[in-house]
Amino acid sequence: MPPTSRPSPIQKDDVEAADLPDSADDDAAEEKLRSGIQSIEVGFRLLEVLTHEPAAMMLRDLAQRAGMSPAKAHRYLVSFQRLGVVAQDPLTGRYELGGFALQLGLARLARVDGVKLARLALAQLHDRLDMTVGIAVWGNQGPTVVHWTESSYPAKASLKLGDVMPMLSSATGLLFAAYLPRGKTSGMIERELSQTQRWAAANSPRTWDDVERVLEDVRAHGAARVEGMLLPSIHAFCTPVFDSNGDLALGLIALGHEGAFDIAWGGAVDTALRECAQKLSYELGYSPVPR
Numbered sequence: 001m002p003p004t005s006r007p008s009p010i011q012k013d014d015v016e017a018a019d020l021p022d023s024a025d026d027d028a029a030e031e032k033l034r035s036g037i038q039s040i041e042v043g044f045r046l047l048e049v050l051t052h053e054p055a056a057m058m059l060r061d062l063a064q065r066a067g068m069s070p071a072k073a074h075r076y077l078v079s080f081q082r083l084g085v086v087a088q089d090p091l092t093g094r095y096e097l098g099g100f101a102l103q104l105g106l107a108r109l110a111r112v113d114g115v116k117l118a119r120l121a122l123a124q125l126h127d128r129l130d131m132t133v134g135i136a137v138w139g140n141q142g143p144t145v146v147h148w149t150e151s152s153y154p155a156k157a158s159l160k161l162g163d164v165m166p167m168l169s170s171a172t173g174l175l176f177a178a179y180l181p182r183g184k185t186s187g188m189i190e191r192e193l194s195q196t197q198r199w200a201a202a203n204s205p206r207t208w209d210d211v212e213r214v215l216e217d218v219r220a221h222g223a224a225r226v227e228g229m230l231l232p233s234i235h236a237f238c239t240p241v242f243d244s245n246g247d248l249a250l251g252l253i254a255l256g257h258e259g260a261f262d263i264a265w266g267g268a269v270d271t272a273l274r275e276c277a278q279k280l281s282y283e284l285g286y287s288p289v290p291r
Contacts, residue, residue, distance in 0.1 A: 042068070043076040047085065047097070052287075056094035105285065114249050114284050118241065119147050121276050122252065126151070129272060131261070134253040136165060136172045136238070142188050143167070143176040143251065153260065168192050168211065169204040171224040171238035172251050177211070178218035179240055179248040221265060223274065224251075233258040237270055239277040244285030252277050 045066040050057065053065075063073035077095060080086035084100035115135060122133045126149050135147035141164045148161060167173035167188050177185045189211060205211040218224045223239040236255035243249040254273050255261070262269045 043080070046073060046076055046080070047101070050086070050095065050097050056089060056092070056096040058094055062095055108285070114241065114243070114280065115146060117283055118250060118252065118280055121280055122147070122149065125254075125272055125276055129268065131269065132255050134255075136176075136251045136253060138176055138180065138184070138248070139164065143170075143172045145172075145253075151256065153257070166192060168214075169226070171226045171236040171255075172253055174214060174218050174226070175224040175238040175240055175251045176248065178215040178224065223270065225263065225265070225270075227263055228258065235261050235263040237263075237273055239270075239273045241277050241280045241284065242286040243281075244287075246286060249281075249284055252280075 045068070046062060049062055049065040057065075059070050059074060059077070062077075063070040066073060077086055077088070081088060081098070084098045086101070087096050087098040088094070089096070115137065118135050122135065125131075126133050130151050130153075132151045133149050134145055136143045136145050138144070143165045145161055145163045145165065165172040167177050167185060169192075177189060193206065193208070193211070205214050223237055225235075225237050227235050234255055235258055236253065238251045238253050240248050241250045241252060252273055254269050256269075264270065
């Protein structure tokens with residue numbers, strides 16, 4: 001009778017491997033998902049170049065701008081043409097964004113909610129810098145606060161949702177006065193100028209010449225800033241977010257107490273708010289005109 005076969009001895013390493021959870025496999029799978037598909041990311045460099053170029057491009061120029069050889073770029077462009085993302089002029093051979101790219105953009109614009117995006121972006125800004133932030137849009141009565149989040153050391157600005165900001169003594173009002181058509185704002189500005197002697201801060205505009213000078217300064221800086229104008233010892237910035245037509249969509253507000261709030265142009269608050277506004281403008285389809 002042949003000897004009964006015995007199972008091979010179980011090695012210590014085998015036991016340890018058997019006892020290991022599937023986390024190693026899970027980590028590998030997750031890493032694979034994070035890595036994405038590199039060829040898609042490479043190909044999209046071509047689309048990015050076409051997005052920022054005002055005119056159709058020759059293959060060699062497009063490839064050079066995208067950092068790849070013409071042969072490699074051509075392979076991607078053939079696939080993009082089949083999908084309608086890219087089109088080629090049959091006469092000149094130049095490449096341009098195709099009809100499907102337009103449909104993608106229009107679908108995005110139809111679904112985007114600027115205030116919702118701004119609230120998410122400002123939440124991150126608030127957590128990072130711990131400052132009071134808000135959002136204003138143009139309403140029937142003027143620039144209206146639609147979102148407000150206090151810092152851990154509230155500025156006691158006595159603002160609440162639905163408040164309409166004055167045109168000439170708040171950063172928010174000055175921003176909308178600078179970027180909206182004069183027909184929308186002139187009546188409110190005229191009314192505030194007529195009441196200046198009764199309520200306006202000492203450093204707020206008192207004549208139309210003052211208004212024009214202040215608004216030109218707002219446009220020159222690309223944002224509005226006030227120092228203790230509406231409320232004593234309270235400083236504020238308001239930075240514009242533009243839509244796909246280049247129109248003012250909303251204003252991002254940041255404010256704080258004198259001494260605890262960086263009011264300098266190019267300072268921490270100004271820089272952070274501008275970066276946030278630029279990203280939001282991009283999400284809304286804004287493309288700044290090159291100077």
